Amino acid sequence: MNSSPSQHILIVDDEAPHLKALCDTLTAHGYATTGFTSARAALAALRKKPCFDLLLTDLMMPEVDGITLLRSALEIDPLLVAVVMTGHGSIDTAVAAMKQGAVDYIAKPFRMSTVLPVISRALATRRLRQENEKLQQSLRARTIELEAANKELETFSYSVSHDLRAPLRAVGGYVQLLIEGLGDRLDDESRVCADHVNVSLARMNTLIDDLLRLARTTRAEMNCAPVDLSAMAHDIVQKLQGEQPSRAVDWIIAPGLATHGDPGLLQVALSNLLTNAWKYSSRLAQSRIEFGQQSQADAPPAFFVRDNGAGFDMKYAHRLFGPFQRLHSEREFPGTGVGLATVQRIIHKHGGRIWAQAAPDQGATFFFTLPPAESP
Ligand SMILES: Nc1ncnc2c1ncn2[C@@H]1O[C@H](COP(=O)(O)OP(=O)(O)O)[C@@H](O)[C@H]1O
């Protein structure tokens, strides 16, 4: 006996005795069966209530043949599985039926011992199709959710940039008006207060810029191309050094470092890592900052950015890549704590990994992997 009696087989055969024998035997094996001697009647039943799991049909029938029936049945229920019965040793019609979507065929005359395994295999296919459809449905639902969340994020970024920036500009403007209006009457204490307001405003503006960059990174579409990372690093370093020419830094940039990725996003990532190395080693009379590549035991080589600066305690390393997480105080080193969160998203978008190694006052190394340069 079959263990899942609820599985429903639609049987179509224009030879009534043959149809009855099939229905009886399959019912005896625990299947629910419904038989028709005409394809039209079978289709009408399927249209009325598409509750069948399997269509078992003869191919040679008057009026509507098995292949036409098969095509129409699959249009009504695309997850239906069909097995055809071919007569007269004709393999060609079986092949034609398989091309139209039948999952298997049985050559007439047959014994029930041949039919039963075919039926059970076909029903297993039906279950797989149903599972697959369920997965596809939940995937579609998740995609819709994700799109909604992205839209929300977009709206959020928009309101952050417009709604928050406008009042900030107003505060800055009014402080300026106050200072100018008071002129000589502005005492030193008030001037210090006004300076504090301006510093806080500048910080808030940076925070908004960083937040927007983080949001944009998540949404950004990747436009990948070969990227010369060594050249990119040289450009970034030149800019940093140009802003503070008096700082003594030994820059060691390995030549020929390359990858295949989104140049804009990779520029943001590398710039964040090198700027961090520059910032967190700024207390030293002589800093040493290195950008290179290192082989790994069981993995592709990793790029790294290393400095000999303030470092940090590895016990807090798990917080590094969370937005707004900082391991140093604003007084020690200014920052918003959004940079590494942005870098991590960019590396993950490229299918890579990022991690760090450091010790307090011993410097820090940030390792990351990226696709090989020759990727398509
Ligand atoms: N090269 C580095 N050396 C020491 N600490 C670092 C380094 N890079 C990042 N960090 C630590 O990780 C935190 C997060 O970095 P990041 O997201 O770039 O934010 P920010 O630089 O704005 O503080 C920093 O506040 C700092 O404590």
Ligand SMILES: [Mg+2]
């Ligand atoms: Mg930073």
